[in-house]
Amino acid sequence: MANVVTLTREGPILIITLDDPTSRNALTGNTAVDEIVAATEMIARDTSIRVAIVTAKGPAFSSGGNVKDMLRFTTDEVSGTEIRQWYLNGIQRLTRAMHACEVPMIAAVNGAAAGAGFDLTCMCDIRIASENATFAESFVRIGIIPGDGGAWLLPRVVGLSKAMEMAFTGEALNAAEALACGLVSCVVPPDALLDTALELARKIAKNPGHALRMTKRLIREGQTNTLDSVLNTSAALQSVAHKSPQHREAVLAFIEKRPPNFMD
Numbered sequence: 001m002a003n004v005v006t007l008t009r010e011g012p013i014l015i016i017t018l019d020d021p022t023s024r025n026a027l028t029g030n031t032a033v034d035e036i037v038a039a040t041e042m043i044a045r046d047t048s049i050r051v052a053i054v055t056a057k058g059p060a061f062s063s064g065g066n067v068k069d070m071l072r073f074t075t076d077e078v079s080g081t082e083i084r085q086w087y088l089n090g091i092q093r094l095t096r097a098m099h100a101c102e103v104p105m106i107a108a109v110n111g112a113a114a115g116a117g118f119d120l121t122c123m124c125d126i127r128i129a130s131e132n133a134t135f136a137e138s139f140v141r142i143g144i145i146p147g148d149g150g151a152w153l154l155p156r157v158v159g160l161s162k163a164m165e166m167a168f169t170g171e172a173l174n175a176a177e178a179l180a181c182g183l184v185s186c187v188v189p190p191d192a193l194l195d196t197a198l199e200l201a202r203k204i205a206k207n208p209g210h211a212l213r214m215t216k217r218l219i220r221e222g223q224t225n226t227l228d229s230v231l232n233t234s235a236a237l238q239s240v241a242h243k244s245p246q247h248r249e250a251v252l253a254f255i256e257k258r259p260p261n262f263m264d
Helices: 032-045 067-074 080-089 091-100 116-123 150-158 160-169 175-180 190-205 209-224 227-242 245-256
Strands: 005-010 013-018 051-056 060-062 105-109 112-114 126-130 134-136 186-188
Touching: 005 032, 013 032, 013 190, 032 091, 051 060, 051 190, 060 116, 080 091, 091 116, 105 116, 105 190, 112 116, 116 134, 116 150, 126 175, 126 190, 150 160, 175 186, 186 190, 209 227, 209 245
Parallel strands: 013 051, 051 105, 060 112, 105 126, 112 134, 126 186
Antiparallel strands: 005 013
């Protein structure tokens, strides 16, 4: 089966592109999950990567699950136990890998993001939308639930009330509506989308990679842990940060009134 995801590098920036326009960049029924999980594993190993962008080719960002492929789940040939294992070992691997990814991740959403495709944008840390983008937690419209963890992800992005509205109606938000509810950080013309994402990525990538990774970890910890737990983790990670050569270089550059030169 041919690859459906392409990886490109711009210095410390990794661009992950969904590249299967014929399926509207579906995430199931192909190798998309394996390829994106492999990309996050590469990020974990390669500390020269400081930020990642997730985007797509074609008119859609991602249609999510392959609906035609789901028909087999309705037959007697596939048991409920097998379906459970398919989710645990399939799309949920993507959710876990994206959530655990150590570097800041920017979703550059070029078009329609539906179902698991929409939830993929919520797995990223920052979302930038093309004027053509739409966002739909659309599972209920085909009689299923967010089996990829969307029920956990979406309220953390847009708040409980808006998440409930989106999940219960399955209706899509356009780019302006997504901006109004805080789902995306900005909306740009289609031809400016990747450049805007890269501009933001470059600003992030100017900072020390280890500090970016630890900062993301702390913010993730803060979503589920107590203040005391986060403070303790902060103190431990800060001791590592203070001893890093990048911190010393930043302090010296500040004192000497020059730009820092970070080498991760």
